Amino acid sequence: MPTQAYKDLVDKVRDAAIPLTGAHEDFVPLDDVFRNARFVLIGEATHGTDEFYRMRAELTKHLMMHYGFCAVAVEADWPDAYRVNRYVRGDEGLHNADSALAEFTRFPTWMWRNEAVAEFIDWQKNFNGANMPTAKQTGFYGLDLYSLNASINAVVSYLEKVDPPAAMRARHHYSCFNSFFAQNPRNYGYAAALGIGRECEDDVVRQLIILRERAFDYLKKNGMDAVEKYFFAEQNAKVVVKSEEYYRSMFQGRVASWNLRDAHMADMLESLAAHLTDRRGEDAKIVVWAHNSHVGDARATEMGEQGELNIGQLAREHFGREAVLIGFSTYSGTVTAATDWDGEAEFKTLNPGMLDSYETLFHDTNVENFLLVLRDNPRELVGLHLNRLQRAVGVLYLPETEIQSHYFYSRLTEQFDAIIHLDSTRAVKPLEPTPLWHKGEMYEAYPTGF
Numbered sequence: 001m002p003t004q005a006y007k008d009l010v011d012k013v014r015d016a017a018i019p020l021t022g023a024h025e026d027f028v029p030l031d032d033v034f035r036n037a038r039f040v041l042i043g044e045a046t047h048g049t050d051e052f053y054r055m056r057a058e059l060t061k062h063l064m065m066h067y068g069f070c071a072v073a074v075e076a077d078w079p080d081a082y083r084v085n086r087y088v089r090g091d092e093g094l095h096n097a098d099s100a101l102a103e104f105t106r107f108p109t110w111m112w113r114n115e116a117v118a119e120f121i122d123w124q125k126n127f128n129g130a131n132m133p134t135a136k137q138t139g140f141y142g143l144d145l146y147s148l149n150a151s152i153n154a155v156v157s158y159l160e161k162v163d164p165p166a167a168m169r170a171r172h173h174y175s176c177f178n179s180f181f182a183q184n185p186r187n188y189g190y191a192a193a194l195g196i197g198r199e200c201e202d203d204v205v206r207q208l209i210i211l212r213e214r215a216f217d218y219l220k221k222n223g224m225d226a227v228e229k230y231f232f233a234e235q236n237a238k239v240v241v242k243s244e245e246y247y248r249s250m251f252q253g254r255v256a257s258w259n260l261r262d263a264h265m266a267d268m269l270e271s272l273a274a275h276l277t278d279r280r281g282e283d284a285k286i287v288v289w290a291h292n293s294h295v296g297d298a299r300a301t302e303m304g305e306q307g308e309l310n311i312g313q314l315a316r317e318h319f320g321r322e323a324v325l326i327g328f329s330t331y332s333g334t335v336t337a338a339t340d341w342d343g344e345a346e347f348k349t350l351n352p353g354m355l356d357s358y359e360t361l362f363h364d365t366n367v368e369n370f371l372l373v374l375r376d377n378p379r380e381l382v383g384l385h386l387n388r389l390q391r392a393v394g395v396l397y398l399p400e401t402e403i404q405s406h407y408f409y410s411r412l413t414e415q416f417d418a419i420i421h422l423d424s425t426r427a428v429k430p431l432e433p434t435p436l437w438h439k440g441e442m443y444e445a446y447p448t449g450f
Contacts (some may be wrong), residue, residue, distance in 0.1 A: 001362075004090075009383035016381055017370035020420070026371065027062050033375050033417055034067055037419035038322040039269070039315055041288040043295035043416075045328045046350075046393035048336030049110065050428040052328050053116035055420060057106075059119070059326070060287045060394045064138055065128065068285055070276055072124075073137040073269055075290035076112055077148040078239050080104050081142030087123040089137045097122050098431060106146065110336050110345045110430035118431060120448060135279050141272055142314040143265035143288070143311075148177070148243040151236035155211070162218050166210070173207040174240070176200040208237040231275050237266065251363055266314040288315075288386045292327045292356050293392050301413035312415075324375075327416040331363040333425040336437065337397035347427050347440030351399050357389040358412060362421040375417040384412040 002010075020026045024213065034040065042059055044052040063069035074081060086093075088102030094100045097118035104112045121140060128137040154172045159167035176201055184423050211234060242264040249257045269288065276284035290293065290311060298304035298313045315323035332352040336345050352370075353359025387409040398405040403450040412419065430437060 001413055003105065005383075006361075007419075010361065012381060012383060013361065013372070014365040014367060015339075015369045016377070017365060017421075018370055018372060018373070018374060019048045019367055019402075020369040020422075024062070025032045027059060029371060029373055030418060033324050033373070034063065036322060037067070037317055037324045038273070038283060038285050039288065040069070040286075041290065041295040041312055041315060041324065042289060043292035043325075043327045045292050045330055046335050046337070046396050046397070047111050047291060048345075048393070048397075048428050049330060049333070051330075051422050051425045052393075053114065053120075053125075053428055055328075056289055056424070057116065057120040057123075060289075061123065061127075063285070063287055064124075069138075069287055070136075070284055071141060071244050071272065071286045072284050073141045073143050073272055073288050074112070075144055075265070076104070076305050077147035078142040078148050078151065078235050078268070079154050080106075080112070081140055084121055088121050088128060089134070090125070090128065101351075101431065103150070106340065107342045108345065109429065109432075111395065113431045113432065114336075122153050135281075139214045139276070141268075143268045143290075145239050145243045145246055145261060145264050147236075147417060148240055148247070151239040151243065152177070155207070155233050155235040155240065156234075159211075159231060159342065162229075163214065170207055173203040176203050177189050177244075200244055200250065204237075205242045208234075208241050213238050217359040219310040223248070227279070235271065235439070238268070238271075257367075258303075258308050258310075261306075262310045263314065264413045265294070266292075266318075269311065269315075270318070272327065291392070291394065292390075293394075295325055296327050296410065296415040297325060300411040302409040309406075321410060325416045327412075327419040328357055328364055328418055329421040330425040331359045331421075331423045334427040335392060335393060335397055335425075336427040336430065338395055339398070341396065344436045345430050346434075347437045348397050348399070350393070350397070350425075351402055353391065354389060354403060357391060358410075359391055361388070363423055367421075369421065369422045371418060371420050374413045377413075383415060385414070387411055 012276070018029050040063055042056045044056065046052065060069070060072055083103045084100045087097070088284070100121060101113045101118060122136055124140065156167050156170050156174070159170050215230060219226050242260070246257060246260050249260055269286065273284050273286055275285070288311065295312045296310070296312050297316055298308050298310040304313070312325045316325070330350070333350050335348050335350045338345060339347055353363060372381070374384070389407045390410045390412070391406050392408065393406050
């Protein structure tokens, strides 16, 4: 039986909720927080919900068209996303969105190789258009650090074009990984835990230093094109350094590896902002797409109390109110996720939100889809200052262990500047749905009692 305090909180949320209709005007209540923003970080409560991708894309279009945002930086590997960047900026060698997303071959492929992302990057390519100056075009970039092998290949490939002897030295520096990464990059983590392969750490740092020392020589060639190619190579060299450190930290515990990864993504974001500011001659404004667990301020969560930090926290610490954090929530529906790591994408039924969760609180308002503006709005939503369960579904969804696997406590008004609740949502569709995914979709479509 709900308490009177709970009923009062439901009423307060209902009164503050701004219904979403699908019209452009839906985003007008956010204009005050967007007006002075440089970084808008937009989350997702799962990595596999179609509506999250599509509404995030619509928010991003709004920011690009009306507020001069010039880039999307996503929770994806730098070299994979850079291929998309080439596409949206008019690379004639990439003929369609499918070819632009072709480098996303690592699990979970559906996270970026899906219909919603393909439609957005086609829009972005058209938005840039044939007549937009190169320096003013919008871009698409990755922030993550899992691409050790691809980033090594990208650094060597760059050096082969601008400095072949340096490319040979780079191969030597990176050769220390060959035996460890032949089968699985995690092998390096196992070896490092045993004290084997420590020389890799020194070699990858040395390679980054050498690349930076030769930057002036490389940048003398071909103007803007040379700057862009060097920046791509330098960021890949940084990814190799942090990826090596990440795999070496795997057995030091979750907090160490999580913090290293999110600190790296925050550093990549700052490097990207500095690069685009130089290129454009004005402060670059960037949208970030990542999971709620990366975007919401960690200090307002159970994980933060355990020592974790994240991009949202670091953005607020570095940029203050110029950083805007937006979360998503859903109560029920379906989701694309796997059961095991490296497993196939499945079309799964999402359990209804649990008792005492934000998901159920929002469902109980009987407002199907709505926006809550949390920044500077503490009095009306005072009950959201208290710890409450919040759901987080990543690339795995394990409904049989729902509370242990997918719930944590958070204080919503401190975690986000705004949150969007979509009561019932549907699984995002991969560009290449597996038979297992189709099987789940067909099952969900069966009539009740069939």
